[in-house]
Amino acid sequence: PIPFGPGIISFAGSGKNSRTSHLFVSYGSAKSLGTMPWETPLGVVTSGMKTLKSLNGEYGDKPSQGEIRDQGRPYVKKEF
Numbered sequence: 001p002i003p004f005g006p007g008i009i010s011f012a013g014s015g016k017n018s019r020t021s022h023l024f025v026s027y028g029s030a031k032s033l034g035t036m037p038w039e040t041p042l043g044v045v046t047s048g049m050k051t052l053k054s055l056n057g058e059y060g061d062k063p064s065q066g067e068i069r070d071q072g073r074p075y076v077k078k079e080f
Contacts, residue, residue, distance in 0.1 A: 001007055001030065001034045002039070002040065002055065004026045004030040004034050004039075004041065004054065005026065005028070005029050006029070006049060007026065007045035007046075007049055008025070008029050008041045009025050009042055009043040010022060010033070011038065015038070016038065017038075019038050022026075025045060025052055027053060060078075063076065063080065
């Protein structure tokens with residue numbers, strides 16, 4: 001396993017061949033990450049973590065990328 005600590009940058013994925021253009025930054029230790037081949041870190045934040053942590057996080061993992069793919073604009077208009 002590759003340890004994920006604060007500032008690690010990685011592609012988001014959900015299984016084999018699932019990586020696209022979505023990146024994420026780890027805000028803290030994440031022992032559940034780094035155990036699968038698609039969870040490969042590609043960089044580390046060297047400065048500016050305070051700024052990243054100040055971004056609005058109230059939406060969490062929303063909007064649903066799958067719903068946008070399947071429903072398009074009607075989903076976005078309805079939910080946001």
